[in-house]
Amino acid sequence: MLYKFKSRSTADVIMLEPNARQILTIIGKDPNEHHGIVTVAQIPGAIAALEKAVVAEENLGRADKDKISESDNAAEDDQNVSEGELVELRQRAIPFIDMLRRSAAENNDVIW
Template structure:
């Protein structure tokens, strides 16, 4: 399943189910297949997403310092090169942008 976030202010934002569910949980919405983030709820949603991303980054920094930066725990691509995981901030940026633009134009966001 995919989550498709829509607003009259922006193009659609499409996410895989696990990523969409994670972001909806962060902003306090259920993982229903359909829902709405009203204009009044947008500031709190943006704040929650930014706080969660900052907390994830702080935890990653602490873990990196505790385990020593050069460990081989990271996943590797087909060439044996280490891959960096996609951070919560990177996943949330398109939705945060949609929320900001929707709030500026007084439009709700639905999925």
């Protein structure tokens, strides 16, 4: 299933269900609701929550990379996923954060 986020300030942002659920959970919205709203008043808190989650994920990723580089674990080297193939929260959240910022600047809510 796809989630389509809409605002009068921007083009639609479309996300796959798992990614949208993650974003909605981070901003404090019920991910089980397939329709909802982020009001203009809620946008600053949503942006702050997303930015905090992005930083936390990046810090966690750095810690994991440090552990892997310190221990020459052959099992870790055998993984088939290269670092460039992983899509991080930052990459998924940036379009939505941009939508929130532009919507706040023009005093428009974001709905899905």
